[in-house]
Amino acid sequence: MHKMRGGPAGAGGAIPMTRPVSPAPTLASAAGFAHAVYTPDQRRAVEIDAAHQDQLVAWLSKRMGAAMRPPHLQALGYALEGGRLLPGGAGPVAQFMYRDAGGTRLTLYVSNEVADLESGKSDPGTAFRFAQQGELTVFYWVDGPFGYAISAAADREALAGVSAEVYRQLSAAGVGK
Numbered sequence: 001m002h003k004m005r006g007g008p009a010g011a012g013g014a015i016p017m018t019r020p021v022s023p024a025p026t027l028a029s030a031a032g033f034a035h036a037v038y039t040p041d042q043r044r045a046v047e048i049d050a051a052h053q054d055q056l057v058a059w060l061s062k063r064m065g066a067a068m069r070p071p072h073l074q075a076l077g078y079a080l081e082g083g084r085l086l087p088g089g090a091g092p093v094a095q096f097m098y099r100d101a102g103g104t105r106l107t108l109y110v111s112n113e114v115a116d117l118e119s120g121k122s123d124p125g126t127a128f129r130f131a132q133q134g135e136l137t138v139f140y141w142v143d144g145p146f147g148y149a150i151s152a153a154a155d156r157e158a159l160a161g162v163s164a165e166v167y168r169q170l171s172a173a174g175v176g177k
Contacts, residue, residue, distance in 0.1 A: 028131035028138045031109035031149030034086055034095055035136065039105040046082030046097050056083050060094045064112060066146070070096040071108070071169040076162055078106055088113045106152040108166060114147040128163055130156060139163035143171065 038045050048056040053070070060068040063085055070080050078098035086093040086109075094110040131138040137159045140149035148170065150163045 026131075027109075027111060027114065027140045027142075027147040027149050028129065030088075030093075030111070031107070031140060031151050032131065032133055032136050032138050034093075034109055035105075035107045035138075035151035038084065038095065038097065039107065045105070047084040049082035050080040052082075053080065060085060063092045064094055064110070066112070067173075068094050068110065069170075069173055071166045073098055073106075073162065073165065076165060077101060078162070081105070104153060106150065106154070106162065109149040109151065111147045111149075112145050114142050114145065128160070128167075130160075132156075141167065143167070 048059065050056075057069055060083060070083065073080070077100045079100075081097045081099050083094060083096040086095055088111055090113055093113070096108040096110075098106045098108075100106070128139050128141050131140070135153045136151060137154050137156055138149055138151045139159050139162075140147065141163070142148075148166070150159060150166060152159055152162070154162070
């Protein structure tokens with residue numbers, strides 16, 4: 001299981017984001033900011049809920065120009081709530097949102113604007129990177145043309161485990177390829 005810090009977002013446990021993780025618009029800061037904006041909303045945190053997952057997958061896949069499939073994280077204690085389309089610097093970004101039994105939310109942010117978000121790095125590879133802003137922890141990586149970021153009010157070890165499982169599932173399914 002995972003260890004979470006703080007209470008559920010929106011119940012006094014909202015994660016303040018007063019500034020980005022770094023001054024440049026990085027994958028981690030963009031994902032962290034999107035997480036901080038949408039997770040506190042208890043009624044409209046997602047545009048399409050998990051009950052309509054087939055519609056969510058079809059819509060995000062069409063808008064992102066590649067297969068988008070939310071990983072299954074039930075074994076780690078997270079249920080899919082749904083997802084939304086976000087604006088990126090030059091196109092769409094996908095966000096999937098999950099919730100654990102205690103009400104803590106986790107988001108998966110998927111962008112195809114990796115070169116822009118990673119300050120022009122040409123080959124960042126698939127190594128996990130870590131960022132922290134207050135209670136918010138972000139693990140992120142680049143795989144092919146897509147950047148992925150997992151954000152939550154979780155300790156580093158717990159989020160590293162979730163990130164490894166998400167990476168495994170996305171790689172096995174060929175998502176974003």
